[in-house]
Structures are given as structure tokens and as C-alpha cells.
Amino acid sequence: MGDLRKILGDRIRTARVRLSFTQKDLAEEAGFSAPQIISQIEKGKRELKAWELVSLATVLRLEVSGLTKRLKKQFTKRFFKENLRLGQQNRITGQGLAKGGLLEQL
Numbered sequence: 001m002g003d004l005r006k007i008l009g010d011r012i013r014t015a016r017v018r019l020s021f022t023q024k025d026l027a028e029e030a031g032f033s034a035p036q037i038i039s040q041i042e043k044g045k046r047e048l049k050a051w052e053l054v055s056l057a058t059v060l061r062l063e064v065s066g067l068t069k070r071l072k073k074q075f076t077k078r079f080f081k082e083n084l085r086l087g088q089q090n091r092i093t094g095q096g097l098a099k100g101g102l103l104e105q106l
Contacts, residue, residue, distance in 0.1 A: 003044075004071055005044035005046070005047060005048075006044030007044075008041075008048070008068070008071065009041050009042040010042070010044075011067050012042055012056055012060065012067065013042040015061075015062055015067075016038075016060060019060065019061070021060075023035040023038040023039055026056070026060075029059040030052070030056050031055055032052075041056075053068075
């Protein structure tokens, strides 16, 4: 999941630089309390809430879909690969979809 946050962070940084915004400028315009939050987002160290993503996209003059393009496909691939591995483990342990199993991990 960290890789996806990093890709999104890179896209935000690219858009910010394109508009000649500093992290402080972007933080103020998007309603964040500190520029360090933008730094964390750009480095992929912080997850975004939905409102934050919408606010950033608006300030950066982008559609949310422009920032998230192809992330779903990458996430879906990784999700199914990981859950295939978990499914194989669950068959061995007998956990299946019950508590402690696949659904609880979602």
C-alpha cells in the first residue's frame, strides 16, 4: 500500500511544482494546518482522507481521477495477489472468511 501512496504523492508533487507552489502554499490553499503534512503526503508516508484528496485536486486544478488514474488497477492486482496467498494459508489453518480470516483483514 505504501507504493500506491508514494505514486500518489509523486503526482501531487509534480502538479504542485508545475504550478510553482511551495508546500506551504499548497497546505494553506488546501486547508491543511502545516506544510509538513504536504511533505508527508508527497513522500507517501501519510494516507489521504477523501476530503483531503478532493481539496488537493481542486487547488492543483486537477480532477481527482487524474491523480488516481491507474492506481485502482495497481491496487487491485496487489490486493488479489496478497489475498490469494492469504487464501492458501487460510485453507491450511481453517480460518477461511471467519474472524481472523480474509474478511476481517479488509
